Amino acid sequence: MSRPIPRQLAALALAFGLAAHAAPSPALKAGVFEPPRQAPELMLRGSDGSEVKLSRYRGKLVLMSFGFTSCAAVCPVTLATLTQARKLLGSLADSVQVVFVTVDPERDDPQRLKTFLAAFDPAFVGATGKPEALEAVRRSYGVSARKIPMADGYLFDHSSSIFLIDAEGRLRAMMPYGHEARDFVHDVKLLLAK
Amino acid sequence: MTARTSWRAALAACAVLVLGVLAWAALAPLDVASRDELFEIPHGTYARRMAGDRVEILPDTIRLTLGVKDVLLLRNLDEVPQVFGPALIMPGQSFRLPFERASTYSFACTAHASGQMNVIVEPGPDGPWQTLRWRARQLMRRWA
Numbered sequence: 005m006s007r008p009i010p011r012q013l014a015a016l017a018l019a020f021g022l023a024a025h026a027a028p029s030p031a032l033k034a035g036v037f038e039p040p041r042q043a044p045e046l047m048l049r050g051s052d053g054s055e056v057k058l059s060r061y062r063g064k065l066v067l068m069s070f071g072f073t074s075c076a077a078v079c080p081v082t083l084a085t086l087t088q089a090r091k092l093l094g095s096l097a098d099s100v101q102v103v104f105v106t107v108d109p110e111r112d113d114p115q116r117l118k119t120f121l122a123a124f125d126p127a128f129v130g131a132t133g134k135p136e137a138l139e140a141v142r143r144s145y146g147v148s149a150r151k152i153p154m155a156d157g158y159l160f161d162h163s164s165s166i167f168l169i170d171a172e173g174r175l176r177a178m179m180p181y182g183h184e185a186r187d188f189v190h191d192v193k194l195l196l197a198k
Numbered sequence: 199m200t201a202r203t204s205w206r207a208a209l210a211a212c213a214v215l216v217l218g219v220l221a222w223a224a225l226a227p228l229d230v231a232s233r234d235e236l237f238e239i240p241h242g243t244y245a246r247r248m249a250g251d252r253v254e255i256l257p258d259t260i261r262l263t264l265g266v267k268d269v270l271l272l273r274n275l276d277e278v279p280q281v282f283g284p285a286l287i288m289p290g291q292s293f294r295l296p297f298e299r300a301s302t303y304s305f306a307c308t309a310h311a312s313g314q315m316n317v318i319v320e321p322g323p324d325g326p327w328q329t330l331r332w333r334a335r336q337l338m339r340r341w342a
Contacts, residue, residue, distance in 0.1 A: 035270075035295030041288050146279075146286020148306045148313070163306045165284060178285055180295070180303060 032194060033187040034168055034177035043167070043175040044144035048105065048137065051117035051130035058173055061101045065195055066169040067188070070147050070162055072108035073120040078164045078181060079104075083124040086166070088185035089192070090125060099171075099196055102128040107142070107149035107162050109135050145175075170195050223333045224326035234271040234294070235262055237282070244278045256283055256307070256315060262297055263332065265322035270295045283307055283315050 043058055043066075050056040058066060067086055071079035083104065090097040104121060106112035109132050112120075117130025132138070142149060149162040164181035168191060176195060179188065237256055246253050262268050271294050274280050274287040284305035285293040297303070300321040307315035323332040 031296060033296070033298070035285065035293050037285070037287070038292050038294065039290075041291065144286075146281045150313075161306070163284070165305075178293070178295075180284060180305065182301075182303070 032168075032177050032191045033183060034166075034179035034191050036177045037175055040170070040174040040176045043169040043173055044141065046103075046105070046131060046141055048131035048133040048141070049114055051114045051121060051132075053114065056103065056129060056131040058103075058169060061103075061169075062173055063171050064099050064101045065171060065192055066101050066103055066167075067192075068103040068105065068167040068169060069164075070105045070107055070142065070145075070149065071164070072106050072160050072162070073112050073116055074108065074157075074159065076159075078162075082164065082166065082181065083121070083128070085183070085185050086128075086188065087124045089188035090127070092185055092189045093192060096192065096196065097127075100192055103131055104128055105131045105138065105141060107138065107147075107160050109133060109138055168192075168195060170198070220330065224330040226329075228266055228323065228329065228332070230266055233265075233267055234269045235260065235267050236271045236273065238273045239276045239280050239282060239287075241275045241277065243276045243280070258312060258314075259316045259318060262317060262319045263322055264297070264300055264319060266332070268297045268319060268322075270297070270317060281307065 045058055046056050048056045054060075067089075069079075069082050069086070071082065073079075083102075086102050090100060090102070093100060102125065104117070106117060112130070112132050114130065114132060117132060121128040121130050133141075141147075145167060147163040149160050152159050152161055166179045166181075166188075167175060168177040168179065170176045177191065179191070239255055243253050243255070256272075260270065262270065270283070271292060272282045272285065272287060273292040274282060274289055277289050279286055279288050281287075282293070284295070284307065287293050297317070297319045300319050303317040303319065305315045305317070306313060323329040
């Protein structure tokens with residue numbers, strides 16, 4: 005014969021249950037958007053020859069950065085960090101897609117992007133397009149890019165953060181430049197676990 | 199008791215009180231309710247800017263302290279998306295950026311005339327003297 009649970013015990017169990025449910029999720033190393041919004045879609049040409057759309061990567065975590073292949077400082081460091089992060093992730097690396105959106109469509113065609121990215125990780129996808137299309141993408145993510153003329157050409161001063169887009173296509177977080185690969189590994193694991 | 203003696207007693211009592219406050223400020227553990235340094239874009243900011251008001255919300259340089267105030271929390275209470283510091287934040291959305299290392303961080307920020315925002319993250323107070331200095335600085339910031 006089952007005995008009724010004392011009312012106080014039931015209340016206690018409910019309180020514990022609610023507390024566990026309401027407990028904040030483990031903190032990310034990246035900056036977190038709350039509530040998250042749907043990541044603005046891309047319609048760009050990919051270095052793999054196909055159209056780059058975020059909807060292609062549903063089910064994967066997308067790490068998206070903005071830069072240009074002639075960048076001598078920030079972009080190579082970012083891509084090297086992401087390469088290392090994917091190595092550290094082991095089998096989970098297949099659940100992560102790195103997308104590199106150029107801010108320099110004048111020089112960065114799909115082939116150039118492909119050659120550049122292959123030096124880091126052939127699985128990385130580059131994205132380029134018409135200047136106005138790329139500007140619209142940057143605007144929708146709050147990314148800035150300013151062309152700076154130099155004696156031997158030009159370079160760009162651009163935002164260097166990396167966007168973390170979850171498997172449902174929501175813009176969850178933004179990792180500022182300078183974080184180590186293990187910070188990405190930490191956040192990727194958390195976001196893939198949810 | 200002469201006037202001179204009572205004057206000395208009052209002085210000694212004041213000195214003990216001041217020393218007590220300083221000892222508390224130096225030795226009591228820092229107990230902050232939140233590690234968030236919050237900046238909010240108030241409702242109507244866009245309309246005010248469109249009307250010609252200069253609305254400055256984020257300073258060019260923000261100072262944080264590891265372990266005490268080391269999370270930058272930006273919240274947009276306005277009706278339009280806003281580039282706020284390093285992030286584009288939708289109406290009603292917040293962006294919470296934690297810092298784990300003492301350093302100077304520079305972010306591109308179109309909301310600033312310089313196009314840049316700096317976050318200086320200082321090490322947390324270590325020892326009584328630094329704790330005292332940290333509390334004194336917080337007090338001065340509140341009065342400023």
